[in-house]
Amino acid sequence: MRVAYFSPLPPDRSGIADYSALLLPALSERIDVKVVRRGARRPPFRTDVALYQVGNNPEAHDWIVRALRRQSGVVVLHDFVLHHLVAGMTLGTGDRRAYLTALEREAGVLGRMLGHAVADGSIAPLWETRAEEFPLVHWVLDHAEGVIVHSGYVEWRVRAAGYTGPVWRVPMPVPPPPPARDPGLPQGAPLIGSLGHLNEAKRVPQLLEAFVLLRQTRPEALLVLAGWTSPRLALDERLSRLGLERGRDVLVLDYVPEDRLWNLIRRCDVCVSLRSPTMGETSGMVVRMLAVGTPVVVSDVGWFSELPDSVAAKVPVDRWEVETLAAMLDLLAGDDDLRRRMGEAGRELARSHHAVGHVADLYTAALEEVAGRDEVELTVLRDVAQAAGEVGLTPDSAEIETLTKRLREVGIGG
Amino acid sequence: MRIAVCLPQVPFARGGAEILAERLVQELQARDHEATLVTVPFKWYPGTRALSQAFLWRMLDLEEVDGRPIDRVIATKFPSYVVRHPNKIVWLVHQLRQAYDLDRTEFRQFGERPLDRATRRALHRLDRLALGEARRVFAISRNVADRLERYLGMQAEVLVPPPQNLAYRCDEYGDFILSVGRLDRAKRVDLLLEAVAGDEKAKAVVVGDGPDRERLERLAKSHGLDGRVRFTGHVDGAALADLYAGCLGVYYAPIDEDFGLVPYEAFLAEKPVVTTVDAGGPTEIVVDRESGLVCSPSASAVREAVSWLAAHRDEAQRWGRHGKSLAEQVTWNAAVERLLGS
Numbered sequence: 001m002r003v004a005y006f007s008p009l010p011p012d013r014s015g016i017a018d019y020s021a022l023l024l025p026a027l028s029e030r031i032d033v034k035v036v037r038r039g040a041r042r043p044p045f046r047t048d049v050a051l052y053q054v055g056n057n058p059e060a061h062d063w064i065v066r067a068l069r070r071q072s073g074v075v076v077l078h079d080f081v082l083h084h085l086v087a088g089m090t091l092g093t094g095d096r097r098a099y100l101t102a103l104e105r106e107a108g109v110l111g112r113m114l115g116h117a118v119a120d121g122s123i124a125p126l127w128e129t130r131a132e133e134f135p136l137v138h139w140v141l142d143h144a145e146g147v148i149v150h151s152g153y154v155e156w157r158v159r160a161a162g163y164t165g166p167v168w169r170v171p172m173p174v175p176p177p178p179p180a181r182d183p184g185l186p187q188g189a190p191l192i193g194s195l196g197h198l199n200e201a202k203r204v205p206q207l208l209e210a211f212v213l214l215r216q217t218r219p220e221a222l223l224v225l226a227g228w229t230s231p232r233l234a235l236d237e238r239l240s241r242l243g244l245e246r247g248r249d250v251l252v253l254d255y256v257p258e259d260r261l262w263n264l265i266r267r268c269d270v271c272v273s274l275r276s277p278t279m280g281e282t283s284g285m286v287v288r289m290l291a292v293g294t295p296v297v298v299s300d301v302g303w304f305s306e307l308p309d310s311v312a313a314k315v316p317v318d319r320w321e322v323e324t325l326a327a328m329l330d331l332l333a334g335d336d337d338l339r340r341r342m343g344e345a346g347r348e349l350a351r352s353h354h355a356v357g358h359v360a361d362l363y364t365a366a367l368e369e370v371a372g373r374d375e376v377e378l379t380v381l382r383d384v385a386q387a388a389g390e391v392g393l394t395p396d397s398a399e400i401e402t403l404t405k406r407l408r409e410v411g412i413g414g
Numbered sequence: 415m416r417i418a419v420c421l422p423q424v425p426f427a428r429g430g431a432e433i434l435a436e437r438l439v440q441e442l443q444a445r446d447h448e449a450t451l452v453t454v455p456f457k458w459y460p461g462t463r464a465l466s467q468a469f470l471w472r473m474l475d476l477e478e479v480d481g482r483p484i485d486r487v488i489a490t491k492f493p494s495y496v497v498r499h500p501n502k503i504v505w506l507v508h509q510l511r512q513a514y515d516l517d518r519t520e521f522r523q524f525g526e527r528p529l530d531r532a533t534r535r536a537l538h539r540l541d542r543l544a545l546g547e548a549r550r551v552f553a554i555s556r557n558v559a560d561r562l563e564r565y566l567g568m569q570a571e572v573l574v575p576p577p578q579n580l581a582y583r584c585d586e587y588g589d590f591i592l593s594v595g596r597l598d599r600a601k602r603v604d605l606l607l608e609a610v611a612g613d614e615k616a617k618a619v620v621v622g623d624g625p626d627r628e629r630l631e632r633l634a635k636s637h638g639l640d641g642r643v644r645f646t647g648h649v650d651g652a653a654l655a656d657l658y659a660g661c662l663g664v665y666y667a668p669i670d671e672d673f674g675l676v677p678y679e680a681f682l683a684e685k686p687v688v689t690t691v692d693a694g695g696p697t698e699i700v701v702d703r704e705s706g707l708v709c710s711p712s713a714s715a716v717r718e719a720v721s722w723l724a725a726h727r728d729e730a731q732r733w734g735r736h737g738k739s740l741a742e743q744v745t746w747n748a749a750v751e752r753l754l755g756s
Contacts (some may be wrong), residue, residue: 001528048528372532376462379529383466393711406472408495410467411539 002032003369008060008066009035010084015284016078022175026360031367039063043072049371054140055079055277058088062094065089070144074370075144076170080157080280082174083131086139086224093118097328106139131275134302146370148363149284151303152353157280168366172282174291174350183263185251186264189220190333193268193294196285199230203274203299205238206322208250212242213326215249218333226253226264265289269339270332272325276317278302286312291350293343297328310345380412415485415754416441417449418476420494422456422467427624428598430492430675431507432555433578434456438488438505438753441746447754452476456493459523462533463704464510468493468540485504488753489548503753504620505547506558507569508672509683513537514565514621515670520598522571536562552752555695576744577675584681584734585659587727590617591688591720592661594654597624601668604633605690606720608713611637613721617663618643619657659682662728663723667711670694678744681705686730688719703729705737 005027007020027033034044042064043050050073052064063239065085068075089101095118097287103111111134117123125136134138141147146166148157155167179376185191192211195262198204205224211223224309228234242263244250256264265271271289273296275281282303298304307314313328315321332339352358382401393399407413419442421435435451435534439509442449458464471493477500478485489495491507511751512523513534524530545551545568553559559570590737591610595601603620605631610616618629618644627645634643649657658664664680665728677687683701687706689696707722709715723730 001526001531033443299549365538368528368531369535369539370532372528372530373536374535375529376465376532379462380466380469383462384469406467406498410543411467411471411499411536412469 001048001368002020002034002047003367003371004047004050004066005033005035005053006043007035007325008038008055008064012060012313014055014057015135016053016060018175019078019173019284020053022173022356023360023363026173026356027363030360030364033383036067039381043067043073049367051367052076053078053264054082054085056082056085058085058092061085063088065140067142072145072312073138074146076148077137077140078281080137080154081131081135082139083127083134083136086136087125087127091117091140096311102136102139103134106134106136109137120298124250132279134281135161135383143282145373146366148366151280154280155280162307166366166369167363170359170362170366171353172284172287173356174287174354175294175356176261176317177262177288180266181259181263182265183260183267185224185264186222187268189222189327190218190377191222191224191267192329192333193224193226193264193271193331194273195224195226195256195264196273196283196400197227198225198235199233201275201277201278203321204233204235205327206242206336207272207274208238208242209322210242210252210325210329214320214329214333217330221329226256226261226266228255229371231282234384238405257287260289262292265294268294270294270329272329273297273304274299274315274325276301278304280334286352290346291354293347295332295342296346297325297332297338308345308349309343311349312346321375340400369389377412381407415447416482416676417447417754418484418487419449420452420471420476420487420497422494422636423453423472424456427596428626430673433505434575434676437578437746438577438749440663441750444749450546452487452494452617454494458510458512461529462536464493464513465533465540466537468496468537469561471496474498486754493544495548496540496641498547501706502548504545504551504570505575505753506545506551506553506562508558509541509561510537511597511672515562515743521669537590538566542568543721547567550755556698557670557694559673561672573749573750575673576652576673576746576749577678577682577741580679580682581654582655582679582682585660587662587685587730587734588660589724590661591663591665591723592619592620592621592657592680592685592737593665594621594657594679595666595668595674597622597627597630599626600671602690602711603630604714605711605716606665607634607637607639607643608715609720610639612717615724616717616720617641619652620645621647621649621657623647638697646680658685661685662727663688663706663720665689665695665716666696667716668696669711671696677706677737678741681734681741684731684734685737686723686733686737688716688723690716699740700708700737703733705733707741 008017010021016303017406086102100112100115105117148168148170150172161402186395197303271294273286276299278301297313300316314327417436419439437449439449440593468651486501487499488503490620492510495504523533551570553570562570610618616711647695659699666676667690677699678697680687687700690711700706706721
């Protein structure tokens, strides 16, 4: 079986490019994978099924989604909210009509009217202000023969959007951790880490406030923030307002290379990975934290809510978010045994659910199911129809309805 | 209680699953239940035939017959558990193994074409649905339960079936090794024949019939085993009990067998069992040097085991008796109680 694989790949710097680089060797051991060159318009000749890795970034995914819309296939939905992607592919290329059609497909006349307003510049772009309300996911779902998602949350959203084709839940794979090295941090006890992009959606303001509360009981605590910082966050101003000194109380590192990132995670007593609103995304960073056995505190939303309670402490996004977070950090900082147990459970989860081989097996199952599905259905239906005809059933016989119902129950013809 | 025991029937074939299902009906009837065996012919090849044949079970209406409800169905092996019933219990003998552990082995059914791969996946999906509908799923061995867990992530409780009702006894530890079972390649009777060929004093009796019989008889002839290996074909219960009573030990070493009633039958006749480390279900029953010999799956290792038993009859007797004490604990009372429990 030959699979055409559409994805951004390194040296592109994106999570999905790294994801594919990690997955492809394992997948190629199981099936014949033809990686499609960037910009290709269609799958290569003589492929049995096409696989499209889809994220919300139009620069990385425009060509992939255009190919999908020419030839359907299996879609890997890394984000549920695709408004930014669709806007880039339509308005971004001067195709106002396509944008209006996409919004109308999603929200009827209201959507179309809003689309006009956005295109005319009379309201703020919806992808910046109301993307969650108008995810525009039908732009890809309408062309998907099946959808791979990473979480039950996105599966539910896909079903709620009316998609009736097969959906497979495939966990995010974890890369092999590099050898342990000292990441070169000052001593701090406890050491709290937040790694990845630093912005408001990652709840950095709430984390800083909670950290101030934590330091009332644990004045030696040190917070490490690593990753690209959004200018909107006005981080220095916030730190100053909260009485936190950069370098002494909070260590701010910009982009850190992969090796050091892993070792920072290892070195932290607790890692924090908050999120709200969620676009249905999973977090490769959290999976790394699980893999090395660092206890993790997450927001109780989307995919993060689905993590077992044994590996992650979950903070509801509500008016007590800061206080709850501070209390959880304090509890974890003071309980070595709890941290050890959470770490062990996290490592086990990473081993059992997030191993690359396991993920590749699930991909293979999904692709094999889709590639020959139509032929299987047709063959079985032909068998059943022939038998029905031979015993005298006609298309308007009452029994045909029962036959059809039973066939649907077992996944044929449905 | 009115109970339908469901069993697919491969025409002209009879093995452990048939014996188990028939016995279950008898045991249920003996406990004042109204039980009957429901069978549908089954052919699992070529191509998608396994799916369309499975669909026959789906079309059956076993919720009531003659205006009276059927209270429960007990399905056994694929595809009988595809049947619809609000009180479906599955006592899983096996799934269609060609879609699971036998895929891409010499026993494969499905090739690499998209149709074949998708058929295999459709069978997985069907199993998930049909087994998922059941109120309880029992597996006849840990091996079967583990396979279900490994491939489909589904749990089953292990419920070992008691052996068939024969006049088990031990008359002697004679001069032959007994092999019992359907003759197909997966049963690896050829290992026993080659083992006998390697020990000029060894003898074997091979009971059973099947597609591999002709090849096995040729193999025996090519090794000059006339007079030392006897193929009996299918024998009745009395003759089988006689053979168990008179043999030195029993050989049973299929590839990753789901269970097999043979080891417990051998034990009830106080005979040790020779099996191999990769035999699956039998290795859950036979403990090396306690109730038999568990050796590597090679002719030389089987020959060593057979020769060792012939030279150590006291151990053979002790291990056989130990096996009997284990087999006597596997009763129909316990099995029926669990199958009919809520």
